[in-house]
Amino acid sequence: MNTYKDILLNRLHTTINHKNKIENDCIKFLSYDITIEPKIVQMEKKNSILCTIYFYVKAPLFDNIFFESSSSIASDEYKAIELSSDNFVYCALHGILDFLSGIHHHEIETSILGIKKNFTVCESPIIGLGNIENKEDFYDDYVEFDEKEGYSSFLWNSIHKEVPFILENNRVNFIKTYAAKMPNGDIITECTINNVNNKTLENCVQNEIIKWDNSGEFFSIKQFFFILQSDYTYTKYPYTKEEIEYFVIEYVLEFEKYNFNYSEFIKNIKNIISDTNIREEIINFVPEICAEYAFRDVIFNERADVNIGNNNYNILKTQFTSYKYIEDALIDRFSNKIFKTESFNELVHISNSYNIIYETMRNNHNIKMEDIFVSVTFNFTSEYKFI
Incomplete structure (x- = not known):
């Protein structure tokens, strides 16, 4: 009988659109030097099943381990595991693979303590859960085209003015944006940079999400931004x-x-x-x-x-x-x-x-x-x- 961990690893193995293998309870890519270590940290059984999975991604280019928490609610354990796994694969991991293949959508020029820094930004796909009226129109309204930078998601547009002032002197910075609007109108936001919560970004996202008309239904949205510092401005920190x-x-x-x-x-x-x-x-x-x-x-x-x-x-x-x-x-x-x-x-x-x-x-x-x-x-x- 397969354990929950086996189900999770097999789901990742089959849904990831790149050659990979299961090794030591991790997913190892054959074409990229990437390792994914997934851990099921919650399997709560009430009227429905609540499943939470932590994903830890290691790659040589990353200064730190990339971390993502993915939760889902389903009628049974197997479906909950699949949903949490798929949410990670089609959002965060898709962005990581685009980023490592050299795709970027925006450029940033900034400085930290007077030292000039240059970065490029790769957007992950957006993933949404729940219902909102005229969802297709909603996305069209919030995806804009710029002649220099191409298409920008509404989440990027909501935070991009603040991003230059929060970037660290890392080779790679990770930004996560997440927002949910509850049936009663309450808004929940979670924005992090390099796995640390950032109130400034959360305020920016909340100011956008407050505009949503979700007609009394739950809706959430999530997107990641992978930010690479230029070889010309990056200096590796001398201490571990x-x-x-x-x-x-x-x-x-x-x-x-x-x-x-x-x-x-x-x-x-x-x-x-x-x-x-x-x-x-x-x-x-x-x-x-x-x-x-x-x-x-x-x-x-x-x-x-x-x-x-x-x-x-x-x-x-x-x-x-x-x-x-x-x-x-x-x-x-x-x-x-x-x-x-x-x-x-x-x-x-x-x-x-x-x-x-x-x-x-x-x-x-x-x-x-x-x-x-x-x-x-x-x-x-x-x-x-x-x-």
Whole structure:
């Protein structure tokens, strides 16, 4: 008897329109160096079957693993697995294969901290679920033609002005857009860049979806954008995630060694982390990350002001390649009690965010945490070079 995993793998194997084989519970392509690892994470049986499958896609060109979650509701387990699998194949995977074959629909010129960057964008097909009146007319209205760029989906049109300001210095950036309008008119959006939720994109998509007239019926839509940085502007980040984890551990242990005497610690940290760039990033990011986890109800701006010498910028925190690596390493080590609890508290207290929250509460005794908005500034020396 076939297991759910067998059914899923066989469905992928037969529906993917490229030569592939099943190997070690994964799908491996024969013509592309691509591996898909699918995992069924939910099979909920009520009046209908709710199935959720996670897909992890690895390719040499990708800086990070591409992740997609695909859910479906059907009358039985087998049909639910097939629907979730097909939704992935005909939307996300179709876009990945177009992207890797060299197809692109748009070009982007931007800069990150004053450094020029060029990108090309490949759109995946759009996939929709549910019902909406005059669906064909709806798509015609929202697919536009531009003489320079060709056809653009309405989802791309809704986000394209913001995209240049959120791209990371990766070889490849992944953007996911998803929106659903419920029968009662409520709107749900999920937009991510490189698997991290982005509120700016979600607001852009919501402003488009609010125009839908779904006549009291459910409807959802999803599309991906695969964004390749030019060879001429791409510089590979010099450290791996594991190396960043090592630097973070050394930073906190050194902080503990000096018994939380911050001024003495800062004088000597260059003997532990010799690279100016990563040292300055860790010094800036660690206290602020701790503060965000300490004050979960406070609203933290996902963007930060950045001063490099006499130059001033504003970028997403996650546009620093090391930021998510530092966050993951820091929170994992504190969660597993590798560092002292007291260290976490001391790091929170030296953060700019803590000072902002403290002053806000001191000046307004009745304010609630969820009404406090914190925006931070990162200060770098003129020696710092963004990569």
